[in-house]
Structures are given as C-alpha cells and as structure tokens.
Amino acid sequence: MNSNFNNIHIIAIGGAVMSSLGIALKKSGAKVTGSDDKIYDPALSNLQQNNLLPAEGWDEANIHKDLDTVIVGMHAKADNPELKKAQDLGLTILSYPEFIRSQSEHKQRIVIAGSHGKTTITGMIVHVLNYLNKPCDYLLGAKIKGIDNTIQLSNAPIIVIEGDEYFTSPLDQSPKFLKYDHHIALISGTEWDHINVYPTADSYIEQFELLADSSPKAGSLLYCEDDRMAMIIGSKERDDVRAIPYKTPKYKVKNGQFILDGEHPLKVFGKHNMQNLEGARKLLDLLGVTDQQFYEAIQSYEGAEKRNNLVQANDSSAIYSDFAHAPSKVKATVHAVNELHPDRKLTACFELHTFSSLNKEYLPNYADKMKYADTAIVYYNKATLEAKGDTVLSTDELKAFFNEKNLLVFTDSDELKNYLNKQNWKNHDLLMMSSGNFGGLNLSELADNLLS
Template sequence: MPRIHFIAIGGNVMHQLAITLARKGYQITGSDDEIFEPALSNLQSAGLLPKELGWYPLKITSNLDAVVVGMHAREDNPELVQAKTLNIPIYSFPEFIFNESRNKLRVVIGGSHGKTTTTAMVMHVLQQQSFQFDYLVGAQLNGFEHSVQLTDVPVIVCEGDEYPASALDKRPKFHFLFPNIAVITGIAWDHINVFPTFEIYKAQFEIFISKIEPKGTLIYNAADDVLKALVKKQPRNDIQYIPYALPQHDVKEGITFITIERITVPLKIFGNHNLYNLHAAYWVCKTLGIDARSFLTNIQSFTGASKRLEVLLQTNDVTVFRDFAHAPSKVKATIEAVKQQYPLRHLTAVFELHTYSSLSTTFFKEYKGVFNMADSCAVFYAEHALAIKKMPPINEVLLKQCIAQPGLSVFHTKADLQNWILQQPKEYTNILLMSSGNFDGLDINELKNNFIHL
C-alpha cells in the first residue's frame, strides 16, 4: 500500500484526507507545528496524531510514495526541503484528490457563493438515494461523519474552491480537479489579497471552464450577468451547457414550496439564493441519472449546511440566525432571504468584517447597498484581527461612507455589540449574525439566554 506523508496534517481538509486514506489502507504519517480541535481529536481517534509538534526532516525517507503539502507549510519547511532533495513526488491536496480520482466521474461545484450549500444538496440527495459516491466538501454536513471520503466507488462530488491550492502554488484549488460535470453558481469579486482586480478573479473561472473534460457538462447560473457573459466569451463545442435560473416557487405561511417538472414539494430551507442552489443541484443529480420526483422527494428533508442560515434560537417573538456570509454578494443574498421569508418581521442584521478582503479599505465600497432590506444593522470588527493580518486600523468614517447605509452602527468591542443587539426590538424580530469568524468570541449562549429571559 502507498506510503504518504502529510506536511501540515492539522489543516481542516488535510487531516480529513489523511484519515480517509488511512481507512483505505494507506500508510499515513504527518507533521505540524500546531494542531487545534476538531483536527486534534479526529487525528488522535484515527491513530494519526503526531507524537510531537514540529517539523522533522528524518520523517521524510526515500520509501515514501508521496508528500502532501497543506496551506500552513512554507517554502523553507525543512520536511519539504528534504522531500525535494530526495525527489519524492509532492502534491497539494487538490492535486492529490485528482490523482486518486483519475478514473472516477468528477463533479466539481464552484462559484463565489453557494458552492458549499449546492454540494451539500447534491450529497444529501445522493445519500438518500443510496447512490455510491466519494466527496470533498468544505463544511461538516449532517449525515456525513467526515468532509472527505476516498474509496473505490466510480463517482466523486467536490466543492471547488477558487482559493490557492497551497502556500507554494497560488493556482486555485478547482483548477486541479478537471470535472466531467462542472457547476458555477455565480461570480462576485472576493479574495482581493490573492486576486487584486475583478478581471484577474474572473479569469480563474475562465480557466476552470477550460479544465472541463471533453464531452463534459457545465451547469451555470444564467441569471448572473457576469457569468453568462463569461460563458459566451469562451464557447466550447465539445461540452454541454445547461443554464439554470430561479425555479418556480411560492411562499405560504413561512414555508417555501418549489415546483420542478410540474411536481411541487415544501422545503425546510428558504431564500432565492438557496432556490438557485437547489436548481443547480437538481441538474447535477439529473445528469447523474436521478429523476425529478426522486430528487424532490429527497430534497424536502435538507435543512442546510452548517452555519448557513442556522437557527440558534427560536421563540414566539425572536429568531436568531447564524450564517457564514462574508463576501458582499453573500451578505446581500442572506439578508434578502430572511426579509423575503418574513416580510412583516423586524430584521436586525449584524455583520463581522473578518476576512482580508472585508477588512481592506479598498474593498469597503463593495458592501454598498447590501444592508438595504435590513431594518437595523451593525458592522463589527476586532482590532486584534487587524493586528494578526498586519493591516492598518479601520477608518470608521470611511467605512460608513462607503457602505452608505442610513443608521449603520459600527463596533469593535463585543460588549458594545452585545449591548446594541439587546437594545433592538424584542417582538416579532429576526436577528441575523453573519461572519466567517465568531465576533471575537461573542457569547452566543448568553445572548440567547437574554432573549429567552426577556
């Protein structure tokens, strides 16, 4: 069996990949200089936790078949230097995923927003149908013990991220996966620390389209004007194009009903952005041989991916949602989804500037108009997050000018933010907490308890 060593084994995907390969019978070793939960417990349970933290070139021996390098590793990593000296094959994790999946039918779901949810929808339906498949997804999903699985089945479903493959290779992860069935959910500028202009960012999706295998399929959101223009710009006559749009639907008493091929079912999810994602998932499943009735029967029980409009608290008067939204298009879509589903409720929207892009002065203007459907809104940032990223202090006056939202509040301490939230209307209210972080450790349980008490 192959012998594989992982440099930076503690990464979210890296440790999951190591575990699934060990289950496959591969001989796995790994190193890291820091490992946090849940990776630490997961690796320990699998018997793969390194005995000591740090980098040890002696672990890199000539009998290794490959070395997989995570984002945490740098060019001068001593284990990586040793692997190069011994001419051992070196892979980023998406390269390795493709290498293990060369003979599979590969479904790759990309886009600036909605890719995790769309991937989760496809996986949910396939699992309900007892369809055998492997997968790679960037979140922990209900019904799936791990976020990566590699076995000997003939199909793999992958979330295709546009972020760099590793610290050594700045090409996007989804450029390495060569899909037979590709999805692009939409294009909206993000990751400006990697893609400094929108044109550079868009070009990554052009390249992704060029990577689709001959006789493959591209399923794309035709309601996205940028994406539609990109598809027309780069026509390929050797692949099939399937455009999708907002499917027929209706909202009755807070429940969304969707109709596809004249079949109507109720859903546990809501929001136009989720309906777009569902329509993309439908076309993936149909291309894999799942008929509309089976798809709709199974999608009814889908409750969403982790931290995607997740309900933290629900009383007769208040519902508190948590969402992973951080890019402007995601924040806007999430706010609109909640307001459209509950038009008579007061909507309090709270957003944390946490990513490099969102904390960048030049990117503030991209958030203009995203809070328009909120009744009250606040933006939060943690000063130590700026220090960690070596970024200058936030100019709050400029931030408010760029967002241009009347009544916008800005906070940089979690105590002030919590006080503001508790001062919002307490009756018939939705509170939406949006962040890829944790609001500097805001005590969600304390917040919930305050509302329950009130």
C-alpha cells in the first residue's frame, strides 16, 4: 500500500465495498477508523470480526488533523458533519475510486463495466489468475465463492476492477468507472439502470461512451456484440485503441450441467454466464493466458454468492435464489433456470424492491422478461412503495408492464408463502429473485417445507 496513507478514516464504512476496503487497509497495516449511521449484515459481521465496527452515527470527533486521508462513500450526504469538518481542516478527501487509483499508479488497470455481468466477469478473471498463481489485485462489488475478501491491495502488477457506473461520491456525480484511468476496459451490456440518477436511457448509455472514449492510446476495449448499444459504442473508431468484440460461445446442457465448447463442464449455468465467460477469456488472452489454461481454470469457478444460488434440491425439484433486479438480469436468470431443467415446470418470483423497479416510468422495461417461466409472480411490499413516494400499483398495471396476462401479484409475504406451500413441487423448480428479502421470508425454511 502507498505509505502516504497510514492513518485513514472511512465515512460510510457500512457499504459492501467500503467495509471490504476498510478490512483490506487494516490488514495491510494501516490504522483505520470508520463511521456510519446504519450498518447491516454482512458488512456488520465482517467489520465486527475485524474490530472495525464503529458506534452508530456520525461524530465530528472522528475527524482530526492527524489523519492522512478521509475516504467518503456514496451513502454519506454532502452536508455530512464529518465530511464538513474534514473540508474545514483541509484534509485529503478521496472517494473510494480515487483512493483505489492512488494505490494502482504503477499497475496495469483493468476495468470491467456494464449494466449486467460485471461482478461475474471480474470474478472469473480473478479466479483464473489466482488458479494460475499469477498475482493480481482486485476490487469486486460482491462476494465471489473461493475469494476471501472483495478487495485486495498488494504489490501485484495488475489490478482488476469492477467498474460501477453509479455516482463517485456526494461531492462528485461522475461515474466511478471514469476514475480508474484504465488501460483495458470491457463493456458487457448497456441496459438502462439507476433511473434515480440517470433519468433517461440516453443519459445512462452516455456514461459508457465516456468510458470507451477515455481509453488511452495503445489501450484495449472489449465489448459484447450481443448487446446492440455496446456494439455501437465499442466498434466506434478510436485512435490507437484496440477494439475486441465477443459474443456468446457455443455450449450445450447435459444432465443439468452446462458444457462449454463441447468438452469443458462448468459449475455455473445460463446463457448469460457463457457470454460472461467468453468476455473473461478474451480479456485474459491479453494478459498471456492461453485457452488451454483458461478452460482448465474456469471449470472450478463457482460464481458470486448471491447469483444463481441453489438453496436446496432433490431428484425432481430445485429452489434457487438470485440477486436479480434489473430487467436484463431478471430475463437472464429466468432463462438460465429454464435452460438448466427444460423438462420441469418453472415458477419464478420477482420482488419489486429498488427505486427503478417501483417506478412506473421504468416498469415497462420488464415486459417479457419473465416469459420463460410457466408461472410468473411479482411481489412488492406496500411500505417500500410508499417510502419511495407512491401508494398505488395495481395488479392490472403490473400485468401490462410485464406483458404477462396470468401474472400473480402478492403484497403480503405470508400469502405468498402460503401459495407456494400449496403447489406440487414434483418436476417443478422455484426461482426467487430479489435485492431485498420478500418481506422477511426465510428461503431456507421455505425450501425445507416445499421439498419435504
């Protein structure tokens, strides 16, 4: 780690990335403190285990002239009292992307961006490099099975960064992925997301154009040509920038397992993951990884912890959970489970939980995204809807938005649970998709009941 940063305070340490950053910095030998007004698991438990869990709330006493830097997360507001004191004292204040950039001056910087797939592709690249004992640093937006922390900072010559298009900090409304000054960038997809900060699809896509246009001379830009806008952005002529397209490779499904290129069995599944895998392969080729090395290593990759997660299964039924919330992710996940067990009935249940998914201007983007399910269910919590400023979302409206005339709609988690308990689960899979928790529904208990 850069020796100029030995005494660090993190404002809004409770976020997934911010908590991992604090842990990584402490393990590197830095003195780290943090603060937040609300902290939830898994960040809460992780911070507690590493003796970094702060008292709840903001405290100006945390900010003093002996700090080398203050790192501020997006959860903090611009008028945060700790942030204001740091400004008054003239301390160095960095967003976490700016801090990561400061730690990677002499590294080859690789940024993985896109509306979907960026966590998975980043995880695949890191997994393969680890498997081959090639040292690398990394920043992941979610926990990957087999990778202990989501951030690693060392003396490695490479850093692989999951590049988020969301705002950088309360003081900087440009996207995070522009802060890293990449040498290699990958754009996996451009389906409109984050409607709360990008109110139109064009304003969202523009951020990926900015990323592509910031590619340096002798740099490389990979893009998924299965995504129309990614292809348009990626194939634009740029001076001395190598443009590398990729698309879904050939694969087959046999006995509930995806097999790539005819002979490489995988632990992940779904067409979207085959596409992600191809992007990772093409990028790793730039780092000197051969196809033979890649296919050997990727067979043991198990994926992100909250993506395509098998909760429980028996001989004729399986229950999956997934973090899917954006339209492209919902479609990809439903299709993946349908493709895995094509002879089984599939019930897919999706919780409207995010700002975007509860917005009537955005909801039409979910049309046909659950068409691969035999039974499509939408759940939302009325209190969540009200908290986001709306009180009315009718069943007929949702049927129209999803283009599903037989769509089932639930607003009570007990009623949803009772409905699921009454179904016959022989030769029948269940997929539960949410970035929330279905009103406190315990999926492990539900799985026990359904499969017993």
